[in-house]
Amino acid sequence: MAYQLIEGGGVTSPKGFVAGACYVGVKSRKSEKPDVAVLYSEYPTSCAALFTTNKFCAAPVILGREVLKKGKARAIVINSGNANAATGAQGIEDAKRVEQEAEKLLGLGEDEVFVCSTGVIGQRLPVEKVIDGVHKIVPNMSAEKGSEAAWAIMTTDLVRKEVAMELKLSGGTVRVGAMAKGSGMIHPNMATMLAYVTTDAKLSADVAQKMLKESADKSFNMMTVDGDTSTNDSLFLLANGASGVAIETEEDKAAFAALLDEICIDMARRIASDGEGATHLMIVEAYGLPTEKDAKLVARSIAGSSLFKAALFGKDANWGRIMAAAGYSGADVDPTKADCILKSAAGEVVVMQDGFGTDFSEELAKQVLTEHDVTVVVDFHSGDGQATAFGCDLTYDYVKINGDYRT
Amino acid sequence: MAYQLIEGGGVTSPKGFVAGACYVGVKSRKSEKPDVAVLYSEYPTSCAALFTTNKFCAAPVILGREVLKKGKARAIVINSGNANAATGAQGIEDAKRVEQEAEKLLGLGEDEVFVCSTGVIGQRLPVEKVIDGVHKIVPNMSAEKGSEAAWAIMTTDLVRKEVAMELKLSGGTVRVGAMAKGSGMIHPNMATMLAYVTTDAKLSADVAQKMLKESADKSFNMMTVDGDTSTNDSLFLLANGASGVAIETEEDKAAFAALLDEICIDMARRIASDGEGATHLMIVEAYGLPTEKDAKLVARSIAGSSLFKAALFGKDANWGRIMAAAGYSGADVDPTKADCILKSAAGEVVVMQDGFGTDFSEELAKQVLTEHDVTVVVDFHSGDGQATAFGCDLTYDYVKINGDYRT
Numbered sequence: 001m002a003y004q005l006i007e008g009g010g011v012t013s014p015k016g017f018v019a020g021a022c023y024v025g026v027k028s029r030k031s032e033k034p035d036v037a038v039l040y041s042e043y044p045t046s047c048a049a050l051f052t053t054n055k056f057c058a059a060p061v062i063l064g065r066e067v068l069k070k071g072k073a074r075a076i077v078i079n080s081g082n083a084n085a086a087t088g089a090q091g092i093e094d095a096k097r098v099e100q101e102a103e104k105l106l107g108l109g110e111d112e113v114f115v116c117s118t119g120v121i122g123q124r125l126p127v128e129k130v131i132d133g134v135h136k137i138v139p140n141m142s143a144e145k146g147s148e149a150a151w152a153i154m155t156t157d158l159v160r161k162e163v164a165m166e167l168k169l170s171g172g173t174v175r176v177g178a179m180a181k182g183s184g185m186i187h188p189n190m191a192t193m194l195a196y197v198t199t200d201a202k203l204s205a206d207v208a209q210k211m212l213k214e215s216a217d218k219s220f221n222m223m224t225v226d227g228d229t230s231t232n233d234s235l236f237l238l239a240n241g242a243s244g245v246a247i248e249t250e251e252d253k254a255a256f257a258a259l260l261d262e263i264c265i266d267m268a269r270r271i272a273s274d275g276e277g278a279t280h281l282m283i284v285e286a287y288g289l290p291t292e293k294d295a296k297l298v299a300r301s302i303a304g305s306s307l308f309k310a311a312l313f314g315k316d317a318n319w320g321r322i323m324a325a326a327g328y329s330g331a332d333v334d335p336t337k338a339d340c341i342l343k344s345a346a347g348e349v350v351v352m353q354d355g356f357g358t359d360f361s362e363e364l365a366k367q368v369l370t371e372h373d374v375t376v377v378v379d380f381h382s383g384d385g386q387a388t389a390f391g392c393d394l395t396y397d398y399v400k401i402n403g404d405y406r407t
Numbered sequence: 408m409a410y411q412l413i414e415g416g417g418v419t420s421p422k423g424f425v426a427g428a429c430y431v432g433v434k435s436r437k438s439e440k441p442d443v444a445v446l447y448s449e450y451p452t453s454c455a456a457l458f459t460t461n462k463f464c465a466a467p468v469i470l471g472r473e474v475l476k477k478g479k480a481r482a483i484v485i486n487s488g489n490a491n492a493a494t495g496a497q498g499i500e501d502a503k504r505v506e507q508e509a510e511k512l513l514g515l516g517e518d519e520v521f522v523c524s525t526g527v528i529g530q531r532l533p534v535e536k537v538i539d540g541v542h543k544i545v546p547n548m549s550a551e552k553g554s555e556a557a558w559a560i561m562t563t564d565l566v567r568k569e570v571a572m573e574l575k576l577s578g579g580t581v582r583v584g585a586m587a588k589g590s591g592m593i594h595p596n597m598a599t600m601l602a603y604v605t606t607d608a609k610l611s612a613d614v615a616q617k618m619l620k621e622s623a624d625k626s627f628n629m630m631t632v633d634g635d636t637s638t639n640d641s642l643f644l645l646a647n648g649a650s651g652v653a654i655e656t657e658e659d660k661a662a663f664a665a666l667l668d669e670i671c672i673d674m675a676r677r678i679a680s681d682g683e684g685a686t687h688l689m690i691v692e693a694y695g696l697p698t699e700k701d702a703k704l705v706a707r708s709i710a711g712s713s714l715f716k717a718a719l720f721g722k723d724a725n726w727g728r729i730m731a732a733a734g735y736s737g738a739d740v741d742p743t744k745a746d747c748i749l750k751s752a753a754g755e756v757v758v759m760q761d762g763f764g765t766d767f768s769e770e771l772a773k774q775v776l777t778e779h780d781v782t783v784v785v786d787f788h789s790g791d792g793q794a795t796a797f798g799c800d801l802t803y804d805y806v807k808i809n810g811d812y813r814t
Binding site for chain 1: 460461462463464490492493494495527528529530638713714717718720721723726727728730731733734735740741742743759762763764801802803805806807808809810
């Protein structure tokens, strides 16, 4: 591939993007972690976004759908610690106030700022605190503060999630950067997940929206932590054209789309890997299904099986649970032909072949499953459909974290 | 209702049913628990059955579908410790041998014995041991041994699940009994769940099948432990007419159907209550949805939410997760009108009203959630659709049990 990693890069690596963050105490609990961030493009943009499918969606999502219609948002204000969900008309008013204050401060027009919130559901957003944060951040934004923003948006995440890459095209070099937060309530069709992708390539809003959807279907929508689709999930792409390079030829479009896939998959892997309580990243590769749709159903079903997730935590090569999950996925599968392989940096072990369990080495299997990143390969030899899903194991810590998150 | 509990009753409480059980060591692990059971009707029957929707279904399920076609099975052989799933043609041959041996021993014709297996997937059934068990059991079956059979079918279940009730009809009294096993891999559209319902009422096979499906849709198909639909789930109804009472009038049919519902719901509650690692039974009552289908989606989605299950374990009245689960259920819900109440023997607390969180007493909520049986009531005030689902909490022990089940 023609694209290259930008070491230490993130959401402000593409030209013309700046960011900033600060601590205002959105959650009354004391913390040193910043909890408000602003991401801003110094140039006009084409923007694209995808939002949660949860009907019980948060106020910022309701507002965001409106902002998206204009397709030219230049800034995003994000707070962690409070989801501004289940807050009714008051919540929408609060989110709108944050949006309007930011638009005024940044000298932008109506519907040019997205607002995002993540955290506890059902408590009123401390709107004055968030606005106070925006006032503090805006005068001090810079291209060096992308990483601070990535920190500010974290909730129960343990690690920051950011990446940037560059791509040489016929007309010059373009950059794509991203940051995300994940952790719990993570499931296909958006997770409790906020992800922000920036690029200095020049794209129309229509092309941006189409490409973002296609990449999301290979990445964020193929990821599950706990099967709970959140009220706040949002994915954004801001393209500001600051590189002077327009994505126009079919060849450039294909190259750029591949890079966008790579960036989104990278973020999805990091979110799954840092799932609440996770000790393993689970990558499920499904092959040989009649259609791609079948393959997606199978891959996601395995990645989401509580029983196999618990087995992975216990380093138990319980392939029966893998096949059971394939069987109830709703996909057109024929288990009598299936192969199943468990792989990691420690090696690989064929646990099932032609529909039968093999006499594999339990010791080797345990070694394979001791690695952090574990790949489950299933092949049904019934067609060309293939897909990859991302998940994590189910651990004591998931239960612990979610047994007393709110109180 | 006209039906009454038969104290200490079970699957052999209806007239003309006998059972027996013994230990043969299906799982090599030593145990004192019996692991093979036989249930037998001394009279010809009409039988009905429902099987798992998992495509990766076990050999006994494949065979069972054939036996069901004749609709007159009189006996069921059940083993725990081995699921006889993912065992290919060999598995079917093994199950067939058990069936045929039992038919011979019991003097029955072809397709008159169901075979059921539950336990580990992917290991060959120790068929000689199971047949040996049948030989031991058959000469010593009695109406007193229903409870022994209920013990034999348990895997990680902690308690036996059996019940019997009687009902006075115009033509006399009929009895319905049941036993079941559950624990993990429990999810709608059949769970790792085996359930056996017997009755001495006289029913046609067609009516039996229809009634069984309707009752299952209110009970076993509204129950979830972990979202994993097993390869072996089966529910049976044997009606032998030994009471001499035929269910023919519409009134009798309605009364009998209500009793069958009650029996199936009772079993489903017990299975959910004894879910792997569970410390709570969760009963979710959804009201005021546009349709019954919407209500079922909402109730099951809440009962299945990993996040709310973990919150229940932590006695945390995290109603935001309840509403989020309603929101992603796929049902037609309007969260802005919703009420949510948490109830138990300790009292009740309204945590959400007209779409807003209330200023409820956290202390009272904790008391309510300290009880074993907790009811979540949601009302969307948007129609007459209502449904009830059964689940349990997600605990450290679920993870522990499933982290090293096989090894």
